[in-house]
Amino acid sequence: MTPVISGAADTAVGRLDGSGCMALHAEAASAALADAGLRADEVDGVLCAYSLAEPHLMLSSVFNEYFGIAPSYSAAVQAGGATACALVMQAAALVRAGICRNVLAVCADNRLTGLGRSGAVAALAEVGHPQFERPYGMSIPAAYALVARRCMHEQGVTAEHLAAISVTQRGHARRHPKAQARDPLTMEQALSARMIADPLRLFDCCLVSDGGAALVISAADVAADHTDRAVSILGYGQMNTHEHAFAMPSLTDFGCRQSAAQAFAMAGLTPADIDVAEIYDSFTITLLAELESIGFFPKGEAGPAILDGALELDGVLPCNTHGGLLSYGHSGAAGGMFHIVEAVRQLRGEAEARQVAGAETAFVHGDGGILSAHCSLILGRA
Amino acid sequence: MSATDPSPMKPVPLVTADTRAFWDACAEGALTFQRCAACGHVQFPPRPFCTECRATGPGTERSAGLGTIHSYTIVHRAPTAAFKADTPYVLALVDVDEGFRLMVNLRGCPPSDARIGLRVRVLFEPLAGGGALPQVRPLVE
């Protein structure tokens, strides 16, 4: 049975005082089910991710119990920033195999109020290798700075190229009423901001947020009975090359090359066919490296193109139109799901002030770890 | 995880059965790596099998302790309170001449001396509670 995205929703994002991890899960799930026109008891599959603020060994079971459902299939997936895309790929496979009819994929965390920015930075640093990285004071920004420095050395990436990404995405976020960071940001501000891990400065790094998002992936015939706004899943792919920074096979070329190639082959499309892209941007360098590895730009050409406005709404590749992790918000696995929710809205023509005119195809990508786990999706207007 | 209460102590390597011999060698001032007798593959960290040909029991060899910086960053914002006093410090990936890669801190020079391609020599820093951590300093020819 052909899978489609029948529902998509997100909660408020930012500092949500009084929020809780499970309440955010439930709020996002209820909104996505309402968007799909489905009742909770019509869900026969649940996919969850993980939480730093309220960690549990069996998060999907914890969610099912809290939400008050008893699905026949349930699992939690942990692939860092690749998780949200991986949940859609997994849900699509479950529907295609006839195992499920309606899969609810839901992610949320209250990282900002539950951990605080310092707590989140410290918790994330624990993904470093316990023998060969953490004793050296490796932070996640530092690991990505190693990538940025090497890309500067090999491909002529500059601080201006990276700043242009944060400035462009801030512009997008300013058109989204729910975005967490909506103050104007200039190139001068980005280039003179506090250094975090040279060459990455404050605005090269993603936000820390509370928030949640959910999607419903349904069999096309089920969706057709409940909604006329379903979005097609045209292709997907994954690649997993390593986990730790010291084990990266390359610092300039990443598994997104293969995951995207799989997704494009399945969809019968090429990067030139994509109308809007929502690509993981934990750091500015994450997006730049992925744009080149995937093939949206030749090596060394993404930075100059971005300075020329390539990622603007009327550019050659409108990208991270909600503001991304850099300016919209980042609450763990939900951060990657915000990219998918935005792609759904673009394809439905519901993106309001940030609508890409005539968007019919969207590319979405998530990566987890230190550009370690990659999952790509290609979605289309039904 | 203890994320909300960062320890003032730096994390020490959490030694496993796979790595005990490696850390024992570090305590004696030797950097070791594995080379597969069957296929010649060099690997690090130590494992009881070769990731290339799957042969068991790759041999352990001692590195000459020389390498080249593949990439580096100067960390200004420490991951935990334990590293705050060290900032700014250099975190580097070093390609050791025998063909494996280490993450280390660059010692013995100002952070501004760090650059890709810099030749370095391994040194060992004592760890709280015993043992030693491999680090590097610029190689003076």
Ligand SMILES: [Zn+2]
């Ligand atoms: Zn071998």
